[in-house]
Amino acid sequence: MGSSEIEEKADFDHIRYAQLWEDADVLTSALGDCAGKTLVSICSAGDNALAMLTLDPARVVVLDLSLAQIACLKLRIAAYKVLTHPEFIELTGSRRSTRRGALLNRVLKATDAETRAFWRALIPDAEKHGIGGVGKFERYFRIFRTWLLPLVHSRRTIDAVFVPRAPAERQTFFDTRFNTVRWRLLLNIFFSRFVMGRMGRDSAFFDHVDGSPAKHVARRIRHAGVTTDPSQNPYLHWILKGDHGDALPMAWRPEHYETIRSRLDRLDIRHGSLEAFVSTGEKASGFNLSDIFEYMSPETFREVYGSVLTAAEPNARLVYWNMMAPRRVPSKYLDRVETLTNIETQQKARDMAFFYSDFVVEEVQP
Template identity: 70%
Template sequence: MQSSEIAGKARFDHIRYAQLWEDADVLCAALGPCPGGTLVSICSAGDNALAMLTLDPARVVVVDLSPAQIACMRLRIGAFQALEHPEFLELMGSRPSTRRADLLTRAVASTDADTQAFWQELEPLVVAHGAGGAGRFERYFRIFQRYLLPLVHSRRTIEDIFVGRPDETARAEFLDTRFNTWRWRLLLKVFFSNFVMGRMGRDKAFFDHVDGSLSDHVARRIRHAAVTCDPSENPYLHWIMTATHGEALPMTWRAEHYGTIRDRSDRLDIRQDALEAFVSTGEKADGFNLSDMFEYMSPDVFADVYGQILSAANPGARLVYWNMMAPRRVPETHADKVMRQQELEDALKATDKAFFYSDFVVEEVR
């Protein structure tokens, strides 16, 4: 395995993200159709690499340093094969269910022994919260939703967030008069302090390169999700506030893509390794989903890894990635090798339902 800066700092022995908190609709629109090509994706929980199958590539190479994250992908592949779409939603936690233990058994039946053993141990968590609720990040949101949110808002107010409001004025009025109370502002400040988030949600190492206050950032992004966009269409906000999905679902979990993803899952090439290792194989790709991995790197390492990725990219390949707080865009040393797709970025940023990110980047190799 190639060395990777973050690997030495953060522990990868448990599921960190049990579902993708990056909007696959935005990702796929940024990459564009890729018939017959090769795409590369960070795995995380697997959802976005699966969504990339809808772009019709010959192959999606999926990489992650973490065996637990790879196990999330293998569970999904088994579930797509063994379950009907409504059953899949129950297993993942989008919908309530009393039969998740049975669904889990069926989903892992075709997977390897390690994956089966891994999920068997997590069965109680899956039964309680769904497989999409079994990560540390989701546990963090659950503590927020179960124990803290009720101190601030009634169930009725929470439900009212997701009543469709046709225009921005009505949404702004709801946020300003019903939701953004002093109690809510206090909760944001305490819960989204860098200290608490580092202890309970993300590994502290991930904040080494982050500037500014996390709670101010979250407050700005909530306005984007609640006013600029329509909360009734936002599955991520729905999960954070209610620990399940409403009518709106993340792209990969929607019925319209279920058959396509199931039929193309043999095009996935899963590797438990650093993304940097893909480069050393000499293979080339036509597009990269880089998640927000650059944010976890120091600027020098970022410039180095960016250069390695360019050397494994075919002309016209797009590098797609997010930044939450640390600014990362093509490093100066490589600026002449890519073209920023600003119009596309701006259009997609405005619709990004995974609202925590402050920046979304699409750079195309010349």
């Protein structure tokens, strides 16, 4: 093995995810004590590999099939080096800014020629939306917010979502003001397989998914609106308002900025698949696998899972999400892996990136 099934199906020429839509607080809590250890992370936009540096590992090997995604991480690395924290969160798009072009130019000077050339072509978009807003996934949310959301909810209602409330009041607000007939109709159309496949995710990613994406999204929006506190949810804020509110994703918070900046040299970035990494014979004590298993057929998943086990140190944790397709330790490895149900339950309850139906934490037995 060494090449990846999805590699052959989807094209990875452009940025798909310009920011991480997986909750790094949940991820880092689930990985446990990783001080001094080697970790592996899927790159995506890089933010969760950066958040993993707060665990004080010796090294984080960051992998992605897509050079565009790796360019997101490389740009961030330069940004941590040359920008102050307030400048950084203007550049990301978390905060409004009229000087993103100038900030981006400074950052581009501090990065390598390939990353610079890649991002130069994206300057107009990055000026408008921030470097965290230029992916296909974010564009999909932007279309939703700009063209469809106003047909359903007023700006006042959207602003009211982010007013801090006690849980019982959140329920009332959700039931009486937010979850209207029009809202449900919008979800059904926008999150149909057809539209999601065309605009957000490559339709190949739905090959293995059961059930309607819209029904799934409706359930998860209740989690984001009622179970957890929307006023503390940066992802929901970005989707509905186009930037981050009072809450930021973990790697972008001021309290972690210096720690991450001082550990950037512990990132070991590699263009290639997880399957290629495990075939090198290297080992790691913790794996952030994003939701990549869901993109594989059940057979490929079982095969790749087995190969990850060969690259896992005793007590290594495998942490991953599923959006819709069920993926958990295959039955043939049940005696080698323990599911950390308590950690899963605790972390699922606070997961602010609400799209996922499942969060998995598995520990390799010594």
